Amino acid sequence: MRIFTLFLLLGVLCFARDNPFAPVENITKFTQPAKQENHFKKVDFSLPDSARILKKIDVYYQNLDGSISRRVVKVDRKIDWHDDFRLVYKKELKEQEETNESTQFMTKKPQQNQSQNDIKIFKYKDFIAFKVGKKRMEIITKDSKIRDFMVDKPYKIVVDFKRDTNFLTKSFQVDMPPFVKIVLGNHNNYYRVAIELDGQYIYNIKKQKGDYIITLK
Numbered sequence: 001m002r003i004f005t006l007f008l009l010l011g012v013l014c015f016a017r018d019n020p021f022a023p024v025e026n027i028t029k030f031t032q033p034a035k036q037e038n039h040f041k042k043v044d045f046s047l048p049d050s051a052r053i054l055k056k057i058d059v060y061y062q063n064l065d066g067s068i069s070r071r072v073v074k075v076d077r078k079i080d081w082h083d084d085f086r087l088v089y090k091k092e093l094k095e096q097e098e099t100n101e102s103t104q105f106m107t108k109k110p111q112q113n114q115s116q117n118d119i120k121i122f123k124y125k126d127f128i129a130f131k132v133g134k135k136r137m138e139i140i141t142k143d144s145k146i147r148d149f150m151v152d153k154p155y156k157i158v159v160d161f162k163r164d165t166n167f168l169t170k171s172f173q174v175d176m177p178p179f180v181k182i183v184l185g186n187h188n189n190y191y192r193v194a195i196e197l198d199g200q201y202i203y204n205i206k207k208q209k210g211d212y213i214i215t216l217k
Contacts, residue, residue: 042088049155049199051081052217081199082177122172124184127163128193130172132179137195139212146190148205154180157195157203157214164189178216 057073123129131138143161150157172182181196201216
């Protein structure tokens with residue numbers, strides 16, 4: 001009887017080690033790591049050279065249930081595609097700001113070495129000259145225009161003038177956006193003026209007081 005009781009007691013002690021209510025020192029506690037959220041601050045973007053009016057901004061956002069919703073912000077404002085654009089979140093309103101929105105759409109103007117009133121003048125021999133301004137070029141010549149057209153890759157305005165002359169190809173580096181370069185080339189009974197642009201534009205050319213005025217949109 002004593003022997004049976006001893007074995008029974010040992011069995012109980014062995015079973016007690018697996019007792020789920022008993023404290024266990026070697027249990028490792030696993031905690032789910034805190035998820036680091038990347039809060040939105042800003043996003044920069046640019047538009048192609050054909051852009052002229054910013055119509056609207058589509059904002060897609062994820063809800064608490066995981067669904068995706070969309071909100072359209074109307075803009076309808078003229079833009080210059082040379083600019084960079086930024087959608088930015090503002091945590092605190094600054095005193096000098098007049099808006100109370102939590103997000104605002106803004107434009108970052110690139111630094112320009114020249115003002116809009118600057119004009120560059122290029123002259124070749126005694127029969128043609130160019131007066132270049134912002135989105136406007138005046139071709140000063142007494143020669144008659146034969147034709148004008150646009151080519152791409154890169155974008156160029158081509159104007160042919162009637163004259164029986166002979167000269168080597170001449171190039172002027174303008175570097176006054178949107179005008180990049182002017183190249184004059186000699187052909188049979190006419191010469192060609194190729195005006196290289198920094199992107200895609202609609203141009204208009206008209207004769208005014210004997211000269212030819214090119215304007216860009």
